[in-house]
Amino acid sequence: PPNARWVLVSGADEFIQHGDTPEIPLSTQEYDGGVLHPAGYPAIADFTLRGQRPIWRFDSDSGSIEKTIWMERGRSRTFVRYTNLSENLVRFRVRPFVTLRWFHALRRGADPSFEALQTGPGSLSVRADGNAPCVHLGGSGWRLELCLDWYWNFHRRVERARGFDFAEDAFAPADFVAEVRPGHGVTLQLVADELQSASDVDASLARFDARSVSLVASAADPLEQRLRLAADQTLVHRGPALPGFTPEPNTVIAGYPWFGDWGRDTLISLPGLCLETGRASTAKTILLNYAQAIDQGMVPNRWPDAGDEPEYHAFDSALWFTHALAAYVRATDDTEVLDVLGTALLEIIDWHIRGTRHGIHMDPDDGLLTGGEDGLQLTWMDAKFEDWVVTPRRGKPVEINALWYAGLKFAEEAFARIGWRDAFDTDILSLIEDSFATRFWNPETGGLFDVVDGPDGSDPAIRPNQVIALAVAGDLFSPQQRASVLAQARNSLLTPVGLRSLAPGDPAYCAHYGGGPRERDGAYHQGPVWSWLLGMFIQASLKVGAPADELRGLREAMLAHLSDGVVGAVSELFQPEPPFGPEGAPAQAWGAAEWLRGLRLLRAANGR
Known part of the structure; x- marks a missing residue:
């Protein structure tokens, strides 16, 4: 910022699963007509801001999950880390919604120029015609399950209240799936340059937190x-x-x-x-x-x-x-x-x-x-x-x-x-x-x-x-x-x-x-x-x-x-x-x- 600001990924559906039990949603999306799907908000047990880093805790009968987000200063890199705080193996499934849109606009309609290219066992890139940057998703610990779907009519209630267009569509290229042991985590990277190694991601988090402390x-x-x-x-x-x-x-x-x-x-x-x-x-x-x-x-x-x-x-x-x-x-x-x-x-x-x-x-x-x-x-x-x-x-x-x-x-x-x-x-x-x-x-x-x-x-x-x-x-x-x-x-x-x-x-x-x-x-x-x-x-x-x-x-x-x-x-x-x-x-x-x-x-x- 301030120029060339893009919304490359607008959100994600997030689920966890313990063994053979049904998946538990962590995320909530609102669609046209007030439909909430999935409805993961009841699982939110706590929210805190540690320095500049938001942290959510989700509770279920099988234990707790922590989610946090941070961005790399001076780079178009966003990291979403999920940590298993329970005593059992947890399966995470995350389906990102890619929009590749100018920050003053909304994505409407399926764009045939959207192209998803798998770049590794747990990574892919999405690009489209126009000026939007390509976005790279994935990282260490994930595996891909391609879906290549479009989701229709996300309801943006703040935009509606402000009298603007409020319906948006998004491209869901794949599910990112990971099995995470107790006490461990996995990080989904959403970046515009190149995916980072696991050690570089850890170093990025350490730098982010250290900088907040120094400020x-x-x-x-x-x-x-x-x-x-x-x-x-x-x-x-x-x-x-x-x-x-x-x-x-x-x-x-x-x-x-x-x-x-x-x-x-x-x-x-x-x-x-x-x-x-x-x-x-x-x-x-x-x-x-x-x-x-x-x-x-x-x-x-x-x-x-x-x-x-x-x-x-x-x-x-x-x-x-x-x-x-x-x-x-x-x-x-x-x-x-x-x-x-x-x-x-x-x-x-x-x-x-x-x-x-x-x-x-x-x-x-x-x-x-x-x-x-x-x-x-x-x-x-x-x-x-x-x-x-x-x-x-x-x-x-x-x-x-x-x-x-x-x-x-x-x-x-x-x-x-x-x-x-x-x-x-x-x-x-x-x-x-x-x-x-x-x-x-x-x-x-x-x-x-x-x-x-x-x-x-x-x-x-x-x-x-x-x-x-x-x-x-x-x-x-x-x-x-x-x-x-x-x-x-x-x-x-x-x-x-x-x-x-x-x-x-x-x-x-x-x-x-x-x-x-x-x-x-x-x-x-x-x-x-x-x-x-x-x-x-x-x-x-x-x-x-x-x-x-x-x-x-x-x-x-x-x-x-x-x-x-x-x-x-x-x-x-x-x-x-x-x-x-x-x-x-x-x-x-x-x-x-x-x-x-x-x-x-x-x-x-x-x-x-």
Whole structure:
């Protein structure tokens, strides 16, 4: 990832057998009409996450079986190990379902180009016409029983709930059969390069577990340990991997399973994913890579899933770049990077002052940034369905201008450190300081306008963007204003797992997130809780002087969520009303990142 992501194998039917007794299913598949076959779920006795490795235990009258899955870092290799914990010989039968599909699509219909080739007593390869890689299945200890069947109408209930195609077909080339003695195991390999020897598989598992241990070695807090592991899974390498080398991360997957390589998400996530986990060198690599792609003072917001041309359609990606760069320099005191990235920083400032794409430019009267065009959604509240831009936020958004001011303050500090005198007109800072609170303060609500100077004037909607502004540029407001903004957020937006995107009581507020694409896009930023905003709320609260004890409950809520949804991951969204069920992408980068950063801020406030 992030590019060329394929679903080569979508699942498997799994059975065990003791002697002459009937087979016991371990797996469960759902088919059209709600048919469950086989129904192996009653055999699941336990599930745990050991580091980054999921482990299931299945119990039957004849004993227990353990199953675990891991992937080889930097390689397209997945391993599924089955261990016999019983006192008798167990026969395993596994029938994989091969799809060879693009990760945004489903496989439909028998493809006559699918070809299965047996490559050994316990191995085969499946290939098909098109761009999908060939998949190799099997390994030591297995024997093959060819079947070459197609299975029809797997029911993908999450896709159905989201209003997408939800029926899928898959090719079942063979059964993999193994007899396993008590206390022993057998590993099914699903790989895109070549099958590994048994000793290499064992070494892969040892490396996988050792790496998980190393990632949390310096963290005593169980919550921090789990968040570090969640964060690690989102740091990936963009570009070709050299044979024989494990590629190092140079970007971020915004969220699994659907999202890609997005500039805004990467740069918001960078401080938490990298600086909170001791990976400053990775942060530097990401910043240097993004700096090379700056164009007209803008940072790409989306790297396509295929192809080389990035897309520049975000008001804030370049501002989050300056925010991430400031966090990196302040955390590492690496002034040498400024000799390289100072030019990029100056390019961002110059283009935003004089004007860049999408009408983005500085208003010389107040020093604030304004921008927007019909049909575009340029801020992080970027939902759009067909021609409907749900939250256009044209004009001068509050968090955009807080980031603009904070970036200029950092640039003033950075350029002074490397001796760049008069690199830009620092009088802009005074202009913003004189205008910001005056322009954005809304005395009727005791909060901040979400946008000023929009097509319809100022927008009084109570949104979390004012909390972002408070977190990154709180000095622009009086102590009384800061306290009032925070109280409004606490009363209207705060939940145990993040901030609502819009306050209840607003005519546009959506109390439920769900349905098809139109319904979900229409609600996306109109109420649902966003996990990443929790870090901003913690930062803003502590800046205002709120006692850390008042925030103690947030830590317990974070820990509880990591056992909900996708275990060990931070969800993108939550329902806006209790019990705040997880929604959206089940493993989101900036959620894990900002929870990590917020946790560190809480510990610092408590003197630990």
